[in-house]
Amino acid sequence: MTTLTNRPNTALLVVDVQIAVVEEAHERDAVVANIGSLVEQARREEASVVWVQHSDDELVRGSDGWRIVPELAPGDAEPLVEKHYGDSFEDTALETVLSGLGVGRLVVVGSETDACVRSTLHGAFVRGYDVTLVSDAHTTFDKTAWGAPPPDQVIAHTNLYWSRQAAPGRTAGTVPAKAVDFGPTAAVA
Template sequence: MTTLLDRPNTALLIVDVQNAVVERAHERDAVVANIGGLVAKARRERIPVIWIQQSDEELVKGSEGWRIVPELEPDDTEPLVAKAYGDSFEDTELEGVLSDRGVGRLLVVGAQTDACIRSTLHGALVRGYDAILVSDAHTTEDLTKWGAPPPELVIAHTNLYWKYQTAPGRTAGTVETKNVDFAGEA
């Protein structure tokens, strides 16, 4: 359904599941476990797994906080895309990585819901990708002291509005981890 020509494949896009990013995240262990299950399933089904890794002034490349969480281990054959902005496509090699693999449909997981996940979902959709959010495989930390709603409400709201997101010729929506079908519509 993607508007990208000759892009029939699906990929699992794992955004910023790094030590410092998720150390205080809402339901961290459950979300990381769901992502781990999806990674294992994608690998069994030979679905591309693409890792995104943020670095900036607070998340210094090479530091312990910058590293992918120990429960998840990128395979040497899986691309690791470095980024410095919320949208995983912005000023990165992600588009080339996906193009090389014929990917037009993304299942998006990771952190933080109210920043990099939202930015990446919108970035994918406007670039012509089908963008599916795995509703129980993304998280955020508690930012209520800066005026944000509690994390469970941020997550619920993102799931709600992305479930009904539309764009001409593209598919958006949400799916629970247990219902992910890399070959199908969900």
């Protein structure tokens, strides 16, 4: 149950599924397909879909690589939050957007598992949200050259790690795309 008052709704949060971010990502096509299926499910179930789009010195706003992948298209009425830091809440309008939608629970998908996705999971959780990570709808590219484990291990470890998170009044967990439920959360009245 979220610690946020009067926020019973669930939103799908799509983090940084941009051309340059996922072009070399582990199992890119399968992950993007799973995200696409979840976007359609959320729309059918009238759950909010909120898009997050990163930019910085290397990922220049307006460039081809900055754009959302062509397989996915934000709806005209779906909020798109631009960010410059790993945590999608940091110095953005995300909290205002989610508050306005009455969202107390987030279902998180996207890229990079070991950077923006993980930072956003924690950012949401410490702000009082219930946070579900979709185990087969997040990805990262190979960073073994910098000492990181292979991408499949990064993803598996993040899934394990997030399935064991706990905090007073909030829930966390990891589920596969086929088990996602966009139903309302038991929000604090």
